[in-house]
Amino acid sequence: MSPTTHPFAHLSAERLDELAREFDAIHDEVRADLGERDRRYITGVIRLHRQIAVAGRALLLGSRSKAAWAAGTGCLAVAKILENMEIGHNVLHGQWDWMNDPYIHSSTWDWDTASTAAAWKHSHNFIHHTYTNIRGKDKDLGYEIMRIDPHQKWHPAYLAQPLYNLLLMAFFEWGVAVHDLDVEAIRAGEKPLKDVWHDIKGISGKARDQILKDYVGWPLVSALAATAAGRLVRPEPRSRARVLADRARGRRRKGALRAQLAAVRREGGGTFAATFWADFTANIIRNLWAHSIIFCGHFPDQTYTFSQEEVRDETRGGWYVRQLVGAANITGSPLFHLLSGNLGYQVEHHLFPDMPSSRYAEIAPRVRDICHRYGLPYNTGPLSRQLGTVHRTILRLAFPGGKPRAKPGPYPGDEVARAA
Amino acid sequence: MAEVGMRPPASPLRRRALRALRWLFTPLRPDDYLELINPLWSTRELRGLVERVEPERGGAATVLIRPGYDWVGHRPGQYVRLGVVIDGVHHWRAYSLTSSPDRADGLISITPKKVDGGVVSPYLVERARPGELVRLGEVEGSFTLPDRPGRGLLFVTAGSGITPVMSMLRHLAPSASLDDVVHVHSAREADGVIFGEELAELERRHAGFRLELRITGRDGRLTPDELDTLCPDWPERETYACGPGELLDALQAHWKRHGDTGRLHHERFQPVVGGEGAEGSGGTVRFAHRNLDADCPPGTPILVAGENAGVEMPFGCRVGVCHTCVLPIREGRIRDLRTNVVSEKHNEIVRTCVHGAEGRVTVEL
Numbered sequence: 001m002s003p004t005t006h007p008f009a010h011l012s013a014e015r016l017d018e019l020a021r022e023f024d025a026i027h028d029e030v031r032a033d034l035g036e037r038d039r040r041y042i043t044g045v046i047r048l049h050r051q052i053a054v055a056g057r058a059l060l061l062g063s064r065s066k067a068a069w070a071a072g073t074g075c076l077a078v079a080k081i082l083e084n085m086e087i088g089h090n091v092l093h094g095q096w097d098w099m100n101d102p103y104i105h106s107s108t109w110d111w112d113t114a115s116t117a118a119a120w121k122h123s124h125n126f127i128h129h130t131y132t133n134i135r136g137k138d139k140d141l142g143y144e145i146m147r148i149d150p151h152q153k154w155h156p157a158y159l160a161q162p163l164y165n166l167l168l169m170a171f172f173e174w175g176v177a178v179h180d181l182d183v184e185a186i187r188a189g190e191k192p193l194k195d196v197w198h199d200i201k202g203i204s205g206k207a208r209d210q211i212l213k214d215y216v217g218w219p220l221v222s223a224l225a226a227t228a229a230g231r232l233v234r235p236e237p238r239s240r241a242r243v244l245a246d247r248a249r250g251r252r253r254k255g256a257l258r259a260q261l262a263a264v265r266r267e268g269g270g271t272f273a274a275t276f277w278a279d280f281t282a283n284i285i286r287n288l289w290a291h292s293i294i295f296c297g298h299f300p301d302q303t304y305t306f307s308q309e310e311v312r313d314e315t316r317g318g319w320y321v322r323q324l325v326g327a328a329n330i331t332g333s334p335l336f337h338l339l340s341g342n343l344g345y346q347v348e349h350h351l352f353p354d355m356p357s358s359r360y361a362e363i364a365p366r367v368r369d370i371c372h373r374y375g376l377p378y379n380t381g382p383l384s385r386q387l388g389t390v391h392r393t394i395l396r397l398a399f400p401g402g403k404p405r406a407k408p409g410p411y412p413g414d415e416v417a418r419a420a
Numbered sequence: 421m422a423e424v425g426m427r428p429p430a431s432p433l434r435r436r437a438l439r440a441l442r443w444l445f446t447p448l449r450p451d452d453y454l455e456l457i458n459p460l461w462s463t464r465e466l467r468g469l470v471e472r473v474e475p476e477r478g479g480a481a482t483v484l485i486r487p488g489y490d491w492v493g494h495r496p497g498q499y500v501r502l503g504v505v506i507d508g509v510h511h512w513r514a515y516s517l518t519s520s521p522d523r524a525d526g527l528i529s530i531t532p533k534k535v536d537g538g539v540v541s542p543y544l545v546e547r548a549r550p551g552e553l554v555r556l557g558e559v560e561g562s563f564t565l566p567d568r569p570g571r572g573l574l575f576v577t578a579g580s581g582i583t584p585v586m587s588m589l590r591h592l593a594p595s596a597s598l599d600d601v602v603h604v605h606s607a608r609e610a611d612g613v614i615f616g617e618e619l620a621e622l623e624r625r626h627a628g629f630r631l632e633l634r635i636t637g638r639d640g641r642l643t644p645d646e647l648d649t650l651c652p653d654w655p656e657r658e659t660y661a662c663g664p665g666e667l668l669d670a671l672q673a674h675w676k677r678h679g680d681t682g683r684l685h686h687e688r689f690q691p692v693v694g695g696e697g698a699e700g701s702g703g704t705v706r707f708a709h710r711n712l713d714a715d716c717p718p719g720t721p722i723l724v725a726g727e728n729a730g731v732e733m734p735f736g737c738r739v740g741v742c743h744t745c746v747l748p749i750r751e752g753r754i755r756d757l758r759t760n761v762v763s764e765k766h767n768e769i770v771r772t773c774v775h776g777a778e779g780r781v782t783v784e785l
Contacts, residue, residue, distance in 0.1 A: 034508060035508040035509075036508045037508070039505065039509075040508075047456060050448075050456055054453060054456075099505075099508055099509055099510060100423075100509050100511070100734075100735070100736075101505075102422040102423060102424040102465075102510075107422075110447035111447060209443065209446040210446075212443055212446075213445075221444065
């Protein structure tokens with residue numbers, strides 16, 4: 001492959017060093033400025049998440065009412081989104097470790113999702129953020145099940161990828177959990193069985209906790225609350241005849257217990273189911289959202305992928321450029337950025353993965369300015385467009401063939417140039 | 421992992437109830453939600469609210485803290501780890517408790533003296549405000565009075581070395597045990613004596629308590645020989661000393677020559693770390709993960725050497741107490757800056773705040 005495929009082929013080694021110094025300077029400047037304002041931000045978001053979660057659970061106690069169900073499900077979905085994106089993802093990146101706070105720290109944090117913190121820190125923080133968009137090394141590129149880059153060889157299994165992508169969207173957290181296992185490495189015998197077993201134990205432990213909480217615990221709490229509320233509204237003493245019959249059989253206590261259980265089934269059964277489906281729906285909404293934001297981070301047409309050859313002897317400047325052009329931003333309001341964990345600033349996040357996410361909006365103009373001065377693309381666009389190109393790629397590359405699309409900027413890859 | 425406070429003495433019933441409910445809140449804990457209502461309700465770590473900050477002489481201030489749960493109690497002379505948030509960063513330091521354990525209002529107090537160039541003490545003296553949340557760590561320290569003080573007592577203190585002794589004096593005062601106590605205290609300036617008025621008041625009220633105040637800015641530093649005139653029966657007394665390292669070193673030497681070292685109890689309120697005249701030749705610390713060499717002059721802890729080189733280092737109390745700053749030393753010789761003992765390490769966990777490099781040391785992070 002000729003060097004012209006590099007989006008930074010026009011940059012000399014010295015120029016790349018200058019670029020690295022500029023990016024390092026942004027990092028150091030923000031690092032030195034972190035303080036009370038930042039701590040207040042993250043503790044505020046954490047408090048907000050917990051308040052919304054409490055509101056959601058409280059509303060779902062009355063989940064037999066349609067309005068309470070909808071409001072409760074909405075609250076829960078928003079809470080889970082905040083918890084996964086702006087809090088979990090970023091805390092686990094170590095973005096807040098500088099605070100030295102034992103309870104907001106990458107070494108102690110766990111999140112409300114199927115993958116364990118430890119496995120995710122390895123597969124995401126280490127593998128994905130180190131080998132970003134290097135084909136064959138970055139396992140997030142297609143998540144080992146999809147053909148997302150035309151360089152990947154086609155296989156008939158990919159014909160079904162539009163379908164299983166839909167499943168992946170709905171059950172994304174489970175997909176990520178299994179992805180952490182690294183099935184490819186297991187198959188190649190590169191992963192020690194001890195580690196595999198450790199991972200499986202971790203995933204099943206988390207799965208048990210998640211299922212118990214969302215699909216047994218809270219539905220039960222709602223059912224009990226509904227029963228208790230029903231009793232308050234219209235007390236139903238057990239019928240005199242029943243009491244006498246139970247006494248005659250000498251099982252007063254057992255009879256009372258049976259009556260209670262029957263009442264919970266009768267009064268709370270509907271509420272149990274309603275809360276169960278509310279939790280399920282909230283999880284699906286969170287998964288759809290996370291999938292969309294995350295797929296828009298690297299798979300829109302704008303982004304480059306790299307061969308392992310291209311990154312051999314990569315300098316720090318080269319690393320920055322790979323992060324820069326391997327990622328794509330999404331434009332949106334501050335609320336959108338909060339709910340997307342500031343991954344609408346995927347470019348900034350990939351340049352500085354351990355910088356507090358709340359700072360990305362501030363440095364974005366400076367990153368864009370550097371791109372402008374060095375003749376590099378700054379990949380960004382509205383959600384609809386980014387999402388559109390992602391799903392178009394998933395559809396198109398399910399079939400054989402397919403070429404890289406033209407990239408922004410004055411340095412198209414040679415395949416594109418040849419095609420044109 | 422960052423340093424945490426001590427486990428509060430919450431009732432077992434409460435703990436069991438919270439543990440039973442945990443599965444409904446996973447991966448968080450019920451505590452995380454209770455804290456929304458009141459941060460003092462956490463059963464994970466003991467917290468306290470700053471009730472008052474009272475300025476003291478000599479650039480010190482007494483911080484009175486109301487603990488979230490019943491205070492576990494301390495013996496006079498012990499110290500507590502205190503966690504405060506300064507500019508968003510959680511810092512931990514150990515301070516002698518200056519309050520008597522028997523305070524009726526349940527408050528505890530520390531009395532930090534502002535250290536120029538420090539981080540935590542200037543904050544506590546100048547910026548801490550009532551209502552502020554602090555974290556409380558374990559109570560530690562063996563610098564304590566015997567359960568039944570037999571013969572007379574001698575206190576030798578200097579500067580903020582008065583703080584642990586103040587707790588002792590306040591504890592002894594009401595129980596009429598101040599009937600045979602000599603206190604030799606040194607301060608730089610006459611109007612900069614921490615607790616000066618309270619000490620004078622104690623002397624007025626207790627016939628058996630004698631305060632010998634030494635103003636070093638005027639009279640020069642106290643030498644142990646002078647004790648023969650200040651307190652001629654010093655060899656017969658249990659002696660409690662707290663102050664700068666030089667004073668303690670001199671007292672120890674003096675007791676070794678002329679007295680019974682078993683009866684000299686001392687507390688170094690600052691660990692002997694670095695400073696001028698530090699022993700050893702220093703070295704360089706290699707931070708393998710960053711591919712970076714940090715200069716580590718004699719007497720400089722590895723923690724400080726790393727921070728100066730821009731490495732983000734875990735840190736806690738910075739005095740070798742809390743074990744938050746521990747890192748594995750892959751290889752190299754290190755010096756314990758408190759004892760000056762040099763040892764060879766190979767893949768061993770070391771407290772970076774009280775160990776310096778001796779030659780070339782490789783650290784993993």
